[in-house]
């Protein structure tokens with residue numbers, strides 16, 4: 203596990219020291235029961251609402267309500283899905299590699315389907331299955347690697363959007379931004395939105411929301 207002086211309170215601080223998928227799985231197994239309380243209630247987790255608003259601004263709408271089949275990648279306990287539902291999305295699936303987190307997500311009742319997947323190994327989902335995808339708080343140390351962004355884009359239709367929310371600690375590494383640049387250069391997708399703002403205001407952590415739209419529609 204990495205040494206880090208970027209730690210926050212509770213199990214949050216531990217999150218920034220993770221290096222491997224095995225460490226990350228164990229971390230969320232221990233955190234599933236208290237994640238919502240620490241992240242949302244105590245620290246005011248802002249990214250789910252920011253990401254849902256950014257995605258709803260770029261997708262098709264019907265009578266002012268966003269439409270489309272959306273995959274919540276790394277859905278965790280479902281905070282990201284709940285924010286998407288509150289933004290008007292009603293056709294949501296979710297996936298995560300942590301069984302205890304998926305159990306919590308199921309209890310929210312906002313997902314049509316939930317399935318286990320390790321994004322660093324790929325998704326067992328046909329090309330262009332979804333109209334959009336969200337990945338909120340999942341590109342991070344020991345979590346989903348930047349290369350998985352192409353896999354997420356693969357399962358979204360041409361012209362569909364992917365919203366990503368990530369914290370400054372990971373953004374500042376530069377590897378995620380390099381992957382976005384490469385994806386644009388390769389003509390796979392275009393960056394249409396990028397905004398800095400609150401991530402976990404209660405821990406004084408900020409972060410970025412970005413939206414990519416698949417090229418070629």
Ligand SMILES: C[S@@+](CC[C@H](N)C(=O)[O-])C[C@H]1O[C@@H](n2cnc3c(N)ncnc32)[C@H](O)[C@@H]1O
Pocket residue numbers: 223226230250275276277278279280281282297298299300303319320321322337338339340344345346
């Ligand atoms: C910080 S939580 C974010 C959960 C939710 N999206 C939210 O905003 O509250 C990160 C989630 O990513 C999941 N995760 C981490 N690495 C993963 C991987 N390689 N494949 C799938 N899920 C992963 C964890 O299990 C955890 O539920």
